[in-house]
Amino acid sequence: MPLPYSEIVMEHFRNPRNVGRIEDPDAKAIEGSPACGDMVAVYLKVDPEDLRITDVKFESYGCASNIATGSIITEMAQGKTLEEAKAITWKQASEVLGGLPPIKVHCSVLAVDGLHAAIQNYEERHGLVKERVPTTIEVVRRRLKRVMNPVVGLDLVHTKLVKEIEVADGTVRVVLDLPADHQFAANIHEEIVEKIEPLWDVDEVIVEFTE
Amino acid sequence: MEQQYIYLDNAAATRLDERVLEAMRPYLFDVYAVATSQFGYSPGLDARDALDDARTRIAAALGAGPEEFIFTSGSTESSNLALKGVALALGEKKGKHIIVSRIEDFSVLHSARALEKQGFRVTYLDVDEFGRLNVGQLRETITPETILVSIQAANQEIGTLQDVAAIGAICREQGVLFHTDATHTFPRVTLDVREVPVDLVTVTAHLIHGPKGVGGLYVREGTPLAKWMDGGFQESNLRAGTENIPGAVGFAKAVELVTPGETARMQGMRDRLIERLLQIPHSRLNGHPTLRLPHNANVSFRFVEGESILLHMDMRGFAVSTGSACFSRSLEASHVILGIGGNHERAHGSVRFTFGRFNRAGDVDAAVDAISDVIKNLRAISPLGKE
Numbered sequence: 001m002p003l004p005y006s007e008i009v010m011e012h013f014r015n016p017r018n019v020g021r022i023e024d025p026d027a028k029a030i031e032g033s034p035a036c037g038d039m040v041a042v043y044l045k046v047d048p049e050d051l052r053i054t055d056v057k058f059e060s061y062g063c064a065s066n067i068a069t070g071s072i073i074t075e076m077a078q079g080k081t082l083e084e085a086k087a088i089t090w091k092q093a094s095e096v097l098g099g100l101p102p103i104k105v106h107c108s109v110l111a112v113d114g115l116h117a118a119i120q121n122y123e124e125r126h127g128l129v130k131e132r133v134p135t136t137i138e139v140v141r142r143r144l145k146r147v148m149n150p151v152v153g154l155d156l157v158h159t160k161l162v163k164e165i166e167v168a169d170g171t172v173r174v175v176l177d178l179p180a181d182h183q184f185a186a187n188i189h190e191e192i193v194e195k196i197e198p199l200w201d202v203d204e205v206i207v208e209f210t211e
Numbered sequence: 212m213e214q215q216y217i218y219l220d221n222a223a224a225t226r227l228d229e230r231v232l233e234a235m236r237p238y239l240f241d242v243y244a245v246a247t248s249q250f251g252y253s254p255g256l257d258a259r260d261a262l263d264d265a266r267t268r269i270a271a272a273l274g275a276g277p278e279e280f281i282f283t284s285g286s287t288e289s290s291n292l293a294l295k296g297v298a299l300a301l302g303e304k305k306g307k308h309i310i311v312s313r314i315e316d317f318s319v320l321h322s323a324r325a326l327e328k329q330g331f332r333v334t335y336l337d338v339d340e341f342g343r344l345n346v347g348q349l350r351e352t353i354t355p356e357t358i359l360v361s362i363q364a365a366n367q368e369i370g371t372l373q374d375v376a377a378i379g380a381i382c383r384e385q386g387v388l389f390h391t392d393a394t395h396t397f398p399r400v401t402l403d404v405r406e407v408p409v410d411l412v413t414v415t416a417h418l419i420h421g422p423k424g425v426g427g428l429y430v431r432e433g434t435p436l437a438k439w440m441d442g443g444f445q446e447s448n449l450r451a452g453t454e455n456i457p458g459a460v461g462f463a464k465a466v467e468l469v470t471p472g473e474t475a476r477m478q479g480m481r482d483r484l485i486e487r488l489l490q491i492p493h494s495r496l497n498g499h500p501t502l503r504l505p506h507n508a509n510v511s512f513r514f515v516e517g518e519s520i521l522l523h524m525d526m527r528g529f530a531v532s533t534g535s536a537c538f539s540r541s542l543e544a545s546h547v548i549l550g551i552g553g554n555h556e557r558a559h560g561s562v563r564f565t566f567g568r569f570n571r572a573g574d575v576d577a578a579v580d581a582i583s584d585v586i587k588n589l590r591a592i593s594p595l596g597k598e
Contacts, residue, residue, distance in 0.1 A: 021594075037536055060592055062519070063538075064519055065537075107537060
């Protein structure tokens with residue numbers, strides 16, 4: 001087939017593994033949002049004794065690259081300890097898939113982020129976060145890289161929409177180079193709060209818009 | 212028996228009609244000379260006659276004379292010539308303001324962008340939820356510096372028809388030139404330049420079962436238009452380059468083969484398709500329910516993504532198109548769906564079906580059955596729409 005995807009990608013797209021929802025999961029995470037493009041949900045069951053993943057499932061609202069990556073990383077994570085699963089990178093997933101077209105990297109990374117976020121969610125829920133790193137501008141910037149700019153489908157940092165970040169006394173202030181009445185302003189606002197607020201030392205997130 | 216592949220992307224390209232190929236054949240093998248003047252050699256004179264005849268027939272389908280029609284390489288070139296040609300002719304003399312709609316084809320939008328970089332001012336008019344232009348708003352936007360209004364006859368994705376006659380009347384009343392991109396309507400939807408005050412019309416052969424690489428531009432007599440493709444003196448000295456005579460002959464034949472009966476048949480298939488697609492839960496029509504291209508249906512399905520739908524449809528033997536960002540080469544969601552007030556989600560799950568001459572009535576039900584199944588399967592793995 002003259003498609004831009006490898007045979008392995010197409011095989012996982014046609015018959016995705018570990019698809020669905022775990023009722024009563026030990027951890028879950030949702031990356032992306034319908035307003036901005038692809039979205040992926042990852043659910044985990046973890047053995048509390050040896051911190052091994054006993055079950056992992058995913059759901060995808062996305063393109064072939066997103067579905068295939070969700071399938072491969074859940075396959076790779078199945079039966080691994082959280083520490084081992086944390087070490088799974090997008091690069092490894094993409095290699096197992098036989099490569100992905102450069103333009104499709106973003107949708108694929110989203111699925112890997114979903115797995116990492118679900119593990120992080122488990123650790124936060126179970127008091128396993130070892131050292132609490134204080135929130136810095138860099139930490140905020142990294143999280144903002146996971147918020148999409150819906151106008152172009154790439155993240156806020158890449159598309160230079162983030163004008164200013166301020167972190168002081170538990171308050172994070174983000175200034176966006178976007179008018180407040182923009183079609184997607186409310187969506188972006190909500191997503192930023194969603195990504196930054198769970199940080200342990202953040203009490204308040206302020207999002208400001210400029211023209 | 213393996214099911215035949217069903218092609219439902221006729222707004223992108225169409226299969227050549229054998230009769231078109233037959234009409235072209237002599238001009239590929241026998242009369243292959245360039246069109247020469249009346250003082251030239253005889254194969255050149257035959258070529259000239261064929262070109263004149265094709266020109267006359269295509270122009271007549273617009274109600275125009277042959278001297279008002281020039282051949283180009285397709286609609287992209289025609290629209291480039293219309294916008295840049297008028298800008299070059301009138302920019303210094305009259306003004307530097309151009310008006311287009313937000314949902315035009317890229318050939319118009321990106322020509323406008325290119326002119327902006329050269330100091331022109333462009334107004335991008337909004338359209339309503341169905342994709343229709345507000346004609347009153349157009350009137351208010353025209354200034355003494357406005358040199359051209361370019362509004363499509365029908366939209367490439369959602370199929371919405373514009374009121375070209377009303378838009379033309381306003382432009383005429385305000386003394387502004389009017390270009391319409393009729394790529395998707397010509398000649399299925401009648402546009403007669405004797406009745407509609409339009410100065411420039413973009414048309415193409417490849418969407419009516421004619422060859423790729425040939426199109427044309429109607430230029431009303433007296434319309435100021437600067438040459439943009441430099442070279443020889445072909446096409447009334449408006450478009451240089453060796454004439455594509457087999458293409459021109461094929462284009463004329465393709466125009467002649469489009470019949471009202473065939474268009475009515477497509478419209479019947481379109482209506483049945485839309486009716487059945489809208490029975491799928493969480494679906495909505497994009498574009499106008501009645502003022503739309505006879506062969507276009509565009510529906511958004513919630514909770515699923517277009518590229519995934521497309522690939523699954525391809526595996527089942529159907530070609531369709533989508534406005535999803537994941538499908539576009541630029542990773543941008545359809546500017547048309549966003550332009551009618553839709554969000555990313557609506558573009559994400561939008562699917563366009565366009566019919567052609569070679570589609571059969573049974574294709575409608577086959578396509579609906581296939582897409583219903585594909586959407587059901589993709590929704591089963593989607594995190595959305597479960598509650």
